[in-house]
Amino acid sequence: MRVILGCLLAVSLAFAAHPPRSACSKQTHGRLWPDQANANRSAALQLMRSGEVYLCSYGRLHYRWEPLATDIKTLEAAHLHAKTDDAPKPPLAHNTAGESAENQ
Secondary structure (H helix, E strand, C coil), rough: HHHHHHHHHHHHHHHHHHCCCCCCCCCCCCCCCCCCCHHHHHHHHHHHHHCCCEEEECCCCEEEECCCCCCCCHHHHHHHHHHHHHHCCCCCCHHHHHHHHHHH
């Protein structure tokens, strides 16, 4: 029981540390979150370096907050995944000369 209460307390503290973002909509499209990043350039640069800045952008069918920073490990994993998917696959080897000799 104590473990469950401890987990609930940890989760609630984690969510309380970050203030809720405002709604991302047509009116806020192109704006940054937190709002002080829009008004103060030095604050925006500091928040971008820490990875805490989000941009309101339009996705496929709806508006959403997109992070402006990415972890380097995420980029490396995506690069490796793309490399393995783009590797040319060897063609299937058929011995057509041997088949034609057997068919005659």
